[in-house]
Amino acid sequence: xxxxxxxxxxxxxxxxxxxxxxxxxxxxxxxxxxxxxxxxxxxxxxxxxxxxxxxxxxxxxxxxxxxxxxxxxxxxxxxxxxxxxxxxxxxxxxxxxxxxxxxxxxxxxxxxxxxxxxxxxxxxxxxxxxxxxxxxxxxxxxxxxxxxxxxxxxxxxxxxxxxxxxxxxxxxxxxxxxxxxxxxxxxxxxxxxxxxxxxxxxxxxxxxxxxxxxxxxxxxxxxxxxxxxxxxxxxxxxxxxxxxxxxxxxxxxxxxxxxxxxxxxxxxxxxxxxxxxxxxxxxxxxxxxxxxxxxxxxxxxxxxxxxxxxxxxxxxxxxxxx
Amino acid sequence: xxxxxxxxxxxxxxxxxxxxxxxxxxxxxxxxxxxxxxxxxxxxxxxxxxxxxxxxxxxxxxxxxxxxxxxxxxxxxxxxxxxxxxxxxxxxxxxxxxxxxxxxxxxxxxxxxxxxxxxxxxxxxxxxxxxxxxxxxxxxxxxxxxxxxxxxxxxxxxxxxxxxxxxxxxxxxxxxxxxxxxxxxxxxxxxxxxxxxxxxxxxxxxxxxxxxxxxxxxxxxxxxxxxxxxxxxxxxxxxxxxxxxxxxxxxxxxxxxxxxxxxxxxxxxxxxxxxxxxxxxxxxxxx
Numbered sequence: 280x281x282x283x284x285x286x287x288x289x290x291x292x293x294x295x296x297x298x299x300x301x302x303x304x305x306x307x308x309x310x311x312x313x314x315x316x317x318x319x320x321x322x323x324x325x326x327x328x329x330x331x332x333x334x335x336x337x338x339x340x341x342x343x344x345x346x347x348x349x350x351x352x353x354x355x356x357x358x359x360x361x362x363x364x365x366x367x368x369x370x371x372x373x374x375x376x377x378x379x380x381x382x383x384x385x386x387x388x389x390x391x392x393x394x395x396x397x398x399x400x401x402x403x404x405x406x407x408x409x410x411x412x413x414x415x416x417x418x419x420x421x422x423x424x425x426x427x428x429x430x431x432x433x434x435x436x437x438x439x440x441x442x443x444x445x446x447x448x449x450x451x452x453x454x455x456x457x458x459x460x461x462x463x464x465x466x467x468x469x470x471x472x473x474x475x476x477x478x479x480x481x482x483x484x485x486x487x488x489x490x491x492x493x494x495x496x497x498x499x500x501x502x503x504x505x506x507x508x509x510x511x512x513x514x515x516x517x518x519x520x521x522x523x524x525x526x527x528x529x530x531x532x533x534x535x536x537x538x539x540x541x542x543x544x545x546x547x548x549x550x551x552x553x554x555x556x557x558x559x560x561x562x563x564x565x566x567x568x569x570x571x572x573x574x575x576x577x578x579x580x581x582x583x584x585x586x587x588x589x590x591x592x593x594x595x596x597x598x599x600x601x
Numbered sequence: 602x603x604x605x606x607x608x609x610x611x612x613x614x615x616x617x618x619x620x621x622x623x624x625x626x627x628x629x630x631x632x633x634x635x636x637x638x639x640x641x642x643x644x645x646x647x648x649x650x651x652x653x654x655x656x657x658x659x660x661x662x663x664x665x666x667x668x669x670x671x672x673x674x675x676x677x678x679x680x681x682x683x684x685x686x687x688x689x690x691x692x693x694x695x696x697x698x699x700x701x702x703x704x705x706x707x708x709x710x711x712x713x714x715x716x717x718x719x720x721x722x723x724x725x726x727x728x729x730x731x732x733x734x735x736x737x738x739x740x741x742x743x744x745x746x747x748x749x750x751x752x753x754x755x756x757x758x759x760x761x762x763x764x765x766x767x768x769x770x771x772x773x774x775x776x777x778x779x780x781x782x783x784x785x786x787x788x789x790x791x792x793x794x795x796x797x798x799x800x801x802x803x804x805x806x807x808x809x810x811x812x813x814x815x816x817x818x819x820x821x822x823x824x825x826x827x828x829x830x831x832x833x834x835x836x837x838x839x840x841x842x843x844x845x846x847x848x849x850x851x852x853x854x855x856x857x858x859x860x861x862x863x864x865x866x867x868x869x870x871x872x873x874x875x876x877x878x879x880x881x882x883x884x885x886x887x888x
Binding site for chain 1: 767769771772775777780785789791
């Protein structure tokens with residue numbers, strides 16, 4: 280059940296947006312489609328929704344094959360980055376739209392809309408127009424509108440992308456709680472790895488029209504399948520072909536043969552945490568994450584040359600020709 | 602405010618107001634004065650004469666057919682131009698501008714060439730008893746031709762501006778294309794559409810050149826108000842000509858005022874004007 284995408288390809292003129300993509304989204308899960316812009320993640324979401332027709336491949340929603348099934352009949356909820364609020368309708372009319380299309384009675388529409396507005400904390404805003412709402416409120420309205428028709432799956436395309444940082448964080452946490460209450464299979468697209476790690480139970484990382492890896496946030500972080508995933512999901516540095524996370528490096532005062540020499544440019548302490556910015560002999564610069572007590576006990580100073588010992592490194596052979 | 606700033610401010614104002622006065626207000630004012638200067642009897646007689654009433658009726662008929670047709674065509678063409686990928690779109694664009702670019706007299710002549718007695722289609726149609734030229738259908742065709750571009754050109758940029766998000770959202774909520782058009786697209790373009798309809802109406806009411814060529818100016822049969830104005834003037838009935846002209850002007854002003862009233866009423870009902878500026882949230886998001 281849930282959503283299954285099998286061997287989907289899609290081209291726009293000469294641009295390959297999706298290249299033989301297959302994914303599996305468990306029923307009731309909250310999954311992030313993560314990738315840089317142009318990686319094909321939004322196209323994949325739109326293909327699942329039926330807003331784009333794939334050139335080849337098949338999408339199953341709740342076990343039903345959706346080939347040729349128009350978007351109207353897929354029973355999905357879709358939330359757009361820029362809200363797509365119906366500007367000539369009030370908040371109430373926006374949320375009621377899908378129910379009205381389905382020909383439900385006035386009374387049941389009014390009841391359902393009231394419930395949803397309460398759920399998204401917009402009770403009292405029913406008679407406002409979208410241009411009288413803030414960005415965050417508009418997006419909550421859009422979510423209520425999508426949920427109104429009790430969709431089989433909820434698809435969100437960069438839902439927080441147009442909001443400022445504070446509101447974005449708030450809405451993230453709120454989406455998470457909402458999902459815990461509703462348990463509707465949800466996919467959201469984002470280019471923000473922190474957002475994906477924060478909200479999702481499962482992350483699918485895309486790059487250049489293909490899926491790089493999918494797994495839980497921890498799996499992706501601890502066992503990245505490629506250089507791209509290593510670098511995209513969390514910070515990583517490349518020291519002589521070996522990849523290492525900034526907190527997986529020990530700094531030693533004594534220079535020795537096993538370590539890599541580096542010059543300390545700057546030490547930044549942020550409360551408990553500390554960041555050491557270094558330059559390697561070959562001119563590459565990078566950052567080591569450590570703690571303030573570590574810095575204090577080693578008595579590190581800016582301008583010193585120290586020795587670096589990576590604790591956990593990874594080598595990827597995906598840069599070699601297959 | 603410095604002297605030069607003041608100079609700019611009042612200079613600009615006097616240019617704007619002086620220009621409007623010289624071009625519009627003074628001639629129209631003099632026309633009113635001339636019309637009613639010698640009493641109301643003459644003008645009223647012209648307007649309420651059989652020819653006058655018929656011309657009024659003809660003008661309303663032509664506009665009444667041309668504007669709705671051009672509205673339907675205009676919305677459809679704007680949708681095609683903005684929303685669809687199609688070969689030859691640039692060509693369609695040029696075609697739509699043609700009535701703007703070509704002199705109305707030329708439009709009239711081209712209709713003659715097609716539908717006239719010796720025309721390409723005219724002979725055949727005439728054989729089955731359909732007369733186009735020197736009869737009502739010709740007037741309607743000419744009016745359609747000259748008022749064609751307005752709705753397309755006003756609706757097109759609005760469609761571009763609103764994008765497809767709202768329509769897509771509507772379809773994900775289960776609305777068919779037809780439902781989406783009526784409930785989402787049409788309300789979103791309503792102001793552009795209204796403006797286009799008003800412009801097309803004004804043009805349809807006032808058209809002279811193209812209509813003059815195909816009409817034959819048969820008084821009481823194929824004479825519209827603008828033709829009547831010209832006719833009366835040529836027959837040295839200046840008051841009559843002015844009176845007919847004023848009726849024409851009043852109809853146009855009524856259309857404009859009606860549009861403004863509709864607009865104001867829907868605003869009072871709490872419905873905000875379409876927010877065509879980008880959302881603040883959208884701008885903020887591009888950080």
